[in-house]
Amino acid sequence: MFVIAHLSDPHLDGTPEAQDRLRRVTAYVRSFTRPVDVVLVTGDLADHGTEYAEVAAELAAFDVPVLVLPGNHDLSEPFRAGLTAYVDSPGAGHPVHQVRDVGGARFVLLDTTVPGEDHGELAAESLGWLDGVLSEPTDGPVFVAFHHPPVGLHAPAIDQWLLRDAAPFAAVLRRHPVTALFAGHLHNGVATTFADLPLLLAPGIRSAVPLPFEPAAAQGLLDPTAPPGLALHLHTPDAAVVTKFVHLP
Numbered sequence: 480m481f482v483i484a485h486l487s488d489p490h491l492d493g494t495p496e497a498q499d500r501l502r503r504v505t506a507y508v509r510s511f512t513r514p515v516d517v518v519l520v521t522g523d524l525a526d527h528g529t530e531y532a533e534v535a536a537e538l539a540a541f542d543v544p545v546l547v548l549p550g551n552h553d554l555s556e557p558f559r560a561g562l563t564a565y566v567d568s569p570g571a572g573h574p575v576h577q578v579r580d581v582g583g584a585r586f587v588l589l590d591t592t593v594p595g596e597d598h599g600e601l602a603a604e605s606l607g608w609l610d611g612v613l614s615e616p617t618d619g620p621v622f623v624a625f626h627h628p629p630v631g632l633h634a635p636a637i638d639q640w641l642l643r644d645a646a647p648f649a650a651v652l653r654r655h656p657v658t659a660l661f662a663g664h665l666h667n668g669v670a671t672t673f674a675d676l677p678l679l680l681a682p683g684i685r686s687a688v689p690l691p692f693e694p695a696a697a698q699g700l701l702d703p704t705a706p707p708g709l710a711l712h713l714h715t716p717d718a719a720v721v722t723k724f725v726h727l728p
């Protein structure tokens with residue numbers, strides 16, 4: 480069994496509150512009697528795109544491989560420069576695309592950010608790069624991870640910042656054997672599909688976005704009192720990915 484601890488949206492900002500919420504998740508993952516095979520963080524690591532020394536210090540608590548990709552709160556250059564131990568992306572600046580092999584599994588980490596914007600896009604060059612990467616043969620599962628989901632939460636305030644123009648992305652994914660898709664940005668544990676593939680979104684560590692009919696929606700876009708959480712994805716060959724969403728007390 481291959482176990483992925485999927486974290487998202489810690490939004491570290493130098494405050495004890497943000498740090499404590501991430502540390503609760505980290506401590507939970509580290510308490511397992513069987514180590515996870517990899518930790519994946521799907522974006523919005525630094526709330527202002529500057530707090531990467533703090534991010535790196537927190538990620539150092541894991542003694543398993545850690546994969547990271549940027550969200551709309553991250554900035555490409557500081558992200559690369561501050562997380563050199565965790566980022567392996569050719570070139571410089573934006574976008575920060577990566578291909579990482581961990582324990583026989585391939586992770587294609589896409590940068591869906593648009594500098595200066597909160598919504599996501601994948602330019603034609605990025606889709607061409609993805610098409611080429613997914614054409615390379617590999618024996619194990621192939622996971623494609625990114626920050627902006629192309630499917631919303633039925634919460635208008637956040638759904639305006641999804642991945643736009645998703646049809647060409649779906650067309651590329653449909654041409655290749657992909658196991659599952661992982662994303663963040665919605666600050667909620669969500670299971671849906673995209674391009675006929677499982678699309679699994681990790682809960683937000685920093686906060687949650689309530690559905691419009693949930694009581695917390697009366698407080699506004701974000702519910703900072705919602706418990707931090709994560710997703711655990713379990714993969715075994717020739718079987719469907721099983722996901723458990725965990726919300727910590």
Ligand SMILES: [Fe+2]
Binds near residue numbers: 490522523664666
């Ligand atoms: Fe976020």
Ligand SMILES: [Fe+2]
Binds near residue numbers: 551552626664665
């Ligand atoms: Fe985001």
